[in-house]
Amino acid sequence: MQKLYPLTAAQRMHHDWIMNYKTQQVSGVSVVASLQIEMDFGLMKKCIQEEYQRYGCLRLQFTKPDKDGQVKQYLIDRKRGDIPLKDLTGMTLKEADDLMQTWAYNTFDGDDIPMCEFIMVKLPEGYNGFFVHMDHRLVDSCALVVMISDIISLYIHYRYKGDYPDPLADYEEVLMKDIKKATNEKRFAKDKKFWDDMLDNWGEPLYSDIKGPSVLEEARKKHKNKKLRSADIVMDDLFVTVKDYLLEPEPTQRLIDFCMTHQISMTNLLLLGIRTYLSKVNNGQEDITIQNFISRRSTQDEWTSGGSRTIMFPCRTIITPDTDFLTAAYEIQNMQNKTYLHSNYDPAFIRDEMKKRYKTPDNTAYESCYLTYQPMPVKVSNPKLKNINVHAKWFANGAATKKMYLTVSHAKGGMNFSFHYQTAVYDEHDMELLYYYLMRIIFTGVDEPDKTIGEIMETV
Amino acid sequence: MEQKFKEIIAQYAKVPVEEITDDKKFREDLGLTSLDFMSLLGELEDEFDVEFEEENAATVFTVADALEIMKNLTEGE
Numbered sequence: 001m002q003k004l005y006p007l008t009a010a011q012r013m014h015h016d017w018i019m020n021y022k023t024q025q026v027s028g029v030s031v032v033a034s035l036q037i038e039m040d041f042g043l044m045k046k047c048i049q050e051e052y053q054r055y056g057c058l059r060l061q062f063t064k065p066d067k068d069g070q071v072k073q074y075l076i077d078r079k080r081g082d083i084p085l086k087d088l089t090g091m092t093l094k095e096a097d098d099l100m101q102t103w104a105y106n107t108f109d110g111d112d113i114p115m116c117e118f119i120m121v122k123l124p125e126g127y128n129g130f131f132v133h134m135d136h137r138l139v140d141s142c143a144l145v146v147m148i149s150d151i152i153s154l155y156i157h158y159r160y161k162g163d164y165p166d167p168l169a170d171y172e173e174v175l176m177k178d179i180k181k182a183t184n185e186k187r188f189a190k191d192k193k194f195w196d197d198m199l200d201n202w203g204e205p206l207y208s209d210i211k212g213p214s215v216l217e218e219a220r221k222k223h224k225n226k227k228l229r230s231a232d233i234v235m236d237d238l239f240v241t242v243k244d245y246l247l248e249p250e251p252t253q254r255l256i257d258f259c260m261t262h263q264i265s266m267t268n269l270l271l272l273g274i275r276t277y278l279s280k281v282n283n284g285q286e287d288i289t290i291q292n293f294i295s296r297r298s299t300q301d302e303w304t305s306g307g308s309r310t311i312m313f314p315c316r317t318i319i320t321p322d323t324d325f326l327t328a329a330y331e332i333q334n335m336q337n338k339t340y341l342h343s344n345y346d347p348a349f350i351r352d353e354m355k356k357r358y359k360t361p362d363n364t365a366y367e368s369c370y371l372t373y374q375p376m377p378v379k380v381s382n383p384k385l386k387n388i389n390v391h392a393k394w395f396a397n398g399a400a401t402k403k404m405y406l407t408v409s410h411a412k413g414g415m416n417f418s419f420h421y422q423t424a425v426y427d428e429h430d431m432e433l434l435y436y437y438l439m440r441i442i443f444t445g446v447d448e449p450d451k452t453i454g455e456i457m458e459t460v
Numbered sequence: 461m462e463q464k465f466k467e468i469i470a471q472y473a474k475v476p477v478e479e480i481t482d483d484k485k486f487r488e489d490l491g492l493t494s495l496d497f498m499s500l501l502g503e504l505e506d507e508f509d510v511e512f513e514e515e516n517a518a519t520v521f522t523v524a525d526a527l528e529i530m531k532n533l534t535e536g537e
Contacts, residue, residue, distance in 0.1 A: 190511070265493070265494055294495060295495075300474045338514065340494060340497075341498040343498075343499070344502060
């Protein structure tokens, strides 16, 4: 009998979405990783099978939900199952990507079943590699990048006599440490006090939408509550589409230089830009909350153990228009540092506390924007691959639980702004406006950090 | 206490404990991000059963700074 463990807070976040939205699709994550080389697929299959042993999280399964909808996780001893090979060489790379995109919509339906599937792929233009589709409770994006790199390193080791990759941390050991931390009563009390104090001091948060105050007004009418401070989220039409914008290398470097000079993290600069936009389009609203994703990986073991460690916390700030840009950036940084210190807390408890205090209606939220900044590029780095082209691509799962989810990552020497938005709520023009003003706000502030937030909102 | 303290820092800096010398700066020399640093403080609090004042956290730049605060906190109990 396998040992059963509770889900961590990060896993529970995904699990709750699956239960609330009634589809596992919202928890799917998929990526293709391929190299422009002749590939020995028999060897690649062996490497993927070896990865199942090295990276324990790939062998995670979940029990049937109990009467409260909760599940337990456990690790199985995976037998050497088959890894299929698909030949897509008769297509263009675009057509192959489109086909793999449809695979990303698949769901893992059932209890006590594997939640991870590999397909080796022969792609057009000489690219060869594998597509992997998984449940987000097994891995987050950092864990996926580590896994891809490890599989490629195994292949390089066996095929080209490269170094055998360093061992990866034991998933179960790190999980037990996480569970121990989460059940530390003193730590829990400190974290709870921090989040409760914020509500004591600032009261109920106030919703802000990228389309302006009309969204909250509609929610107030619907709920017949003129003082309602949260707005409805979409529960039934989860279709999502993606709009990408690339910020070129030169302006990206200006942002990096600003961050270095003033010791501001890129995440905080982006949060300031988004909150200023929300304030601008909501009649200067000062109390703004954005959900920011944090990947709780700091130690070597946390980095290499796999698992889902990314979790979102509200970044709530009250910034007056007479605050200068740099001071506002430090205010956000200060708030984020406190959040990091208390990020061991399960954010579900924050939502529960607000619901208890303010009777927040079901299926409403205080936030319209969600941010992930990924400093780690999706790349396959190995000295033996120096001159080899790589084709790697993330595929959206096609079902969004959030109105607008912005992923900012480094790509092509610049930064890629990837807006995932629910088509039931927003359209491409909303994203164009958001990106346009976001850039205007950030670059105005970077060029003139003494300018006040109020002046910047007027200028842009 | 000092040895355990440095072992924890070494885990976060991903370097051998011998490299955790007093003069090392958390950000510049050990490469810790804000999230790493604040997570480290949380782990030190739990391990040594102390509580950092938020203002103190802002004045910690080097291993020696952190060690001094830790010693004051543990001796003050």
